Amino acid sequence: MKTLKGTAIAFVALALVLVVITAGCTQSSGTSSNATPVNDLRIGYQPSTHQMAEITAMNKGWFQQDLAPYGVTNVTDTVFPTGAPEMQAMLAGQLDVAYVGAAPVLSAISTGLDAKIVAGVNTQGSDLVIRNGLNYTGPQSLKGLTIATYPAGSIQDTVLRYWLTKNNLTPGTDVTIKAMSSAGDAATAITAGKVDAVFLPTPSPSVIVDQGAGKIVVHSGEMYPNHTCCVLVVSGDLIRNHPDIVRQILKTNDKAVAWNEANLDDAAAIYANKTGAKLDDVKASLKEWDGNWASDPSLIVQPVLDYAKFQYDNGFIKKNLTQDDLFDLTLYQK
Structure with a gap:
């Protein structure tokens, strides 16, 4: 009996240890235990059909709806004419997420922006x-x-x-x-x-x-065949402390891409209404462009590194940026 009792106690102790370990694993893949809750999420974008997924997801309320289970109560977006002022806003702490061209990110990260590219948005175009x-x-x-x-x-x-x-x-x-x-x-x-x-x-x-x-x-x-154009950039704080939110942003983006591809005319109308563009021009553009809404970040690594080398060699940035400097590929893969 003593042996059986000892065995039972040992089993319970082992179970408790496993629960603690499992809880720790779950915590590390979700919100950090000491992270500040994210109530407001701020997204930057530009008025280009390259970034139609962002516009569709906002129009349909998908970001708001999909992120609500993670405590996000308010999602807002801000339009920028080009990538440079958008990255300046992110450097100033005014954005958490940016749909932006890959090149402006290089300058921002080389001068101290705490952020990473977590996915592609489009190629060519x-x-x-x-x-x-x-x-x-x-x-x-x-x-x-x-x-x-x-x-x-x-x-x-x-x-x-x-x-x-x-x-x-x-x-x-x-x-x-x-x-x-x-x-x-x-x-x-x-x-x-x-x-x-x-x-x-x-x-x-x-x-x-x-x-x-x-x-x-x-x-x-x-x-430049298959060159990267726009990418999805997320703040270091979100990546470190709220990876669950980042993963959901990626899922929502992909949902919007799939909807756009299946409903091209309706997506064009949403875009035209949001940006003030002429609907016929938007439709014509989508028929003749050579772009692709590609999100898998593994496909864009080499073109972005090529941009970084070109900018470094030509004096536009002063730091020779590496893949680790620029990317976090783990969130999309998970």
């Missing part, structure tokens, strides 16, 4: 538009022209410079690159004949074509 009256016969025919695009450090500026350099053209010498603070400013410039071409994300190229101001001559996928 930008176009080079030449104003009417000019003849495009290949990259060399751009020599002596002025191309408007987003500011230095943006994804469009990075891809454009990469492509020009690859084709033996020196940006700033052979081709003038004019930084524009928004797609609207760039579209106005080509319409007014103040620049010869623009390189912009969709749907802006379709808007320019619809206005009769230019023609699309090169898709960004031709410049």
